Amino acid sequence: MQHDSFFERFDAVIQSPKRFVLACHVNPDGDAIGSVLAMAEFLKRKGHSVKMVVANDFPEFLHWMPGADDFLVFEKDADACKDAIADAECIMMLDFNNLSRGGILHNEIGKTRCPRILVDHHRDPDLSQFYCAYSETCVSSASEIVTEIILHYGREQFTQSIATNLLVGIMTDTGSFSHSIYHPRTFELCSMLVNYSMSYMLIHQLVYDTMSENRLRLLGFSISNRMEVFDDYATAIIALDKSDLKRFDYQPGDTEGVVNYPLSMKKIKMSVLVTERDDQIRFSFRSKGTFSVHELAQKYFKGGGHTNAAGGTLTCSFEEAVAKLKEVLPEYQELLNKAE
Numbered sequence: 001m002q003h004d005s006f007f008e009r010f011d012a013v014i015q016s017p018k019r020f021v022l023a024c025h026v027n028p029d030g031d032a033i034g035s036v037l038a039m040a041e042f043l044k045r046k047g048h049s050v051k052m053v054v055a056n057d058f059p060e061f062l063h064w065m066p067g068a069d070d071f072l073v074f075e076k077d078a079d080a081c082k083d084a085i086a087d088a089e090c091i092m093m094l095d096f097n098n099l100s101r102g103g104i105l106h107n108e109i110g111k112t113r114c115p116r117i118l119v120d121h122h123r124d125p126d127l128s129q130f131y132c133a134y135s136e137t138c139v140s141s142a143s144e145i146v147t148e149i150i151l152h153y154g155r156e157q158f159t160q161s162i163a164t165n166l167l168v169g170i171m172t173d174t175g176s177f178s179h180s181i182y183h184p185r186t187f188e189l190c191s192m193l194v195n196y197s198m199s200y201m202l203i204h205q206l207v208y209d210t211m212s213e214n215r216l217r218l219l220g221f222s223i224s225n226r227m228e229v230f231d232d233y234a235t236a237i238i239a240l241d242k243s244d245l246k247r248f249d250y251q252p253g254d255t256e257g258v259v260n261y262p263l264s265m266k267k268i269k270m271s272v273l274v275t276e277r278d279d280q281i282r283f284s285f286r287s288k289g290t291f292s293v294h295e296l297a298q299k300y301f302k303g304g305g306h307t308n309a310a311g312g313t314l315t316c317s318f319e320e321a322v323a324k325l326k327e328v329l330p331e332y333q334e335l336l337n338k339a340e
């Protein structure tokens with residue numbers, strides 16, 4: 001088995017009760033929250049004490065997830081987060097492999113000396129930082145990996161809440177099973193999970209049919225008024241500044257998914273969403289097929305992620321950020337046009 005060495009070490013760690021801290025990336029999504037919640041419940045059922053930490057709050061449409069209320073959010077309760085991290089005997093990082101993606105948790109986790117365990121599907125991890133790592137880039141999500149890990153201990157480990165949280169993670173990271181599926185295993189695991197989870201239709205509804213009127217109107221506005229299409233580069237850019245967001249009473253998570261819509265045009269290979277935030281400009285990249293947004297995000301936008309989905313940030317003016325993006329397009333013209 002490919003992950004024998006992971007399980008050897010992981011087994012040793014979970015053998016005796018420990019104080020675990022489970023952490024995920026800043027601006028957490030369904031996969032970050034789902035993988036942490038499921039792993040936390042699994043470990044608790046094995047007799048461990050588990051605290052879940054995240055830098056900032058997650059979007060409203062994930063608040064219903066079983067156990068979500070137990071998350072310690074640094075922005076709201078810094079002391080509790082700091083204490084939990086300082087007190088941990090083992091720290092697990094799920095759905096991110098670099099502390100810089102942990103946001104404000106970076107410093108706190110950086111100070112610790114206890115072993116760290118990685119469970120992640122992003123590219124380029126520095127494995128030397130971890131006591132053991134289950135790091136796989138050709139899987140849909142961190143939640144898919146957590147499903148494999150829990151399954152290793154037997155199907156009877158899956159409760160309704162564990163299965164539901166894992167399905168949310170896989171469903172959201174694959175855009176409802178439309179991308180990032182590299183092998184039939186993803187479906188096999190999901191077909192097992194739905195035996196235990198809440199109704200899949202209800203899960204889908206709870207995540208996707210919860211838009212406020214403002215959020216849906218922001219989506220419409222983004223496409224009609226703020227999308228630029230560059231035929232020569234098979235690229236579409238949606239750029240939203242602070243006043244756009246304010247106009248639609250922006251709430252965290254409201255721009256989630258907006259970046260995917262331009263890709264539904266046949267001619268588009270790359271879609272980029274640029275949003276102006278309080279202290280930085282945020283980029284979200286999506287692509288179809290062989291064109292890698294990971295490389296572009298890493299090279300020019302201090303980010304990265306996956307071949308078809310990546311993020312980045314710049315600290316400059318909104319106008320400079322959009323100009324920078326347009327400036328780098330010619331370099332990728334050939335790759336974009338021949339991507340398939």
Ligand SMILES: [Mn+2]
Binds near residue numbers: 031032121140141
């Ligand atoms: Mn993920």
